[in-house]
Amino acid sequence: MSPDDGSAAPGVAATGSHDDAFVTEDQETTRSSSSSQAGAAPAPDPTRSAAGGLVVAVDGPGGSGKSTVSRQIARQLRLRYLDTGAMYRAITQVALDRRIDIEDPVAVAEVAERTVLTIGTDPDQSTIHVDGVNLDEQIRTRAVTNAVSAIAAVPAVRARLVAQQREIIAESLAAGGIVVEGRDIGSVVAPEAPVKVFLTASTEVRALRRSRQLGEKGVDDVARTLAELDRRDALDSSRTVDPLSIPEGAIVLDSSTLSVSEVVDEVMRRSEHLLAPAP
Template structure:
């Protein structure tokens, strides 16, 4: 679905952080990129950073189920995230890995890697550095699973997206080019398994952050969800102006 091109963030949005959390397949990426494009903001996909770390560990032959081994090596790769919502990039040691991090190998390994505290601490530093840089001259939409609760708990706009498991599975299967009933069922089980891992991990679990507005995206189109989030931003701006 097409969106209008980005324009420089208006003064009212400079320094703004929009935190978008939620379950896999709920529309976080499409919504976040759409909101960023519509408002002229930058965009950060924190999930891609965890995937990039996982890709590097697999390439290096590290056992991703050995938390100690992962912790010992996670400080080595140079992971750089581009913040253009219309062309987000992710590189590891200068290599573009945007395609590779969406493959089956990374899909099956990212959860145990993401649960390692040292990985989360390393990437948290990188995420906050990106946010600080981008908010000096504009604002940013940041998506993930712990943005409102850990990465940017002071974000003035926090959103938690969810959707019916079957709807999420249909969307994710379609993204992967599979639409058969068997494929959708397998995708749904994979998503639910990821939810259980993300919600149950000891460090930075998937939760609805305090103050986050919950949006069930099941009955809405992408453009409608983008509009709802943009409306939240406009409401927050109006409150700030009224308090001046």
């Protein structure tokens, strides 16, 4: 992909090389409008490519452990890794920095149109840059977490980011493949991915994980985080455009009482006929 001049799809993917406590997606580290709703022609699903690579789609709500699990699968299979949630968070951070009304879809869409995202796909050091500035730390704040669902609900934002995500997937297939995590990967971004995983966990467990990630330990802190997770779950699941849902054919795992290695082992066991390490 060529550098973005503001008129092309934002960003480029940097090539990537190739724990037992769960960390939330917001520490390690969601959707696209269907192209028809965004006014664009449907983009081809990159997993239909004959490039020979493997696409693993991992979906689930915040705190389910999908970032940690996705990274570990990518390392184990020597694949690239894409955190799509970071892309929505980056747009959210830019909107907040510019004091854009996040409830104004036109203003939010303009921010996404003009923002250049550069994505690193190394599972050991995935990065995201906005207009050349690294935002890995800034996008993990509570403020971004609480605002990102509104940004991700804007059809134009979702269509633009999904187009870029599909470009990254298509490029990665030639290099062996990629593990992609988010909230609509198996249902929208790459519905033909041969391996689809949906991770979940109880809200209480997810709240504890998120609070640990934020460095909070108090009962009131966890209660606040739990309420925020409930709110985001409701927004993401009831959204009219590409809501959070279990993709057809996905391996569904509850990580509430499982370690990272146990989740990864179960994914491998149930997908051993497809999950072949790159040569």
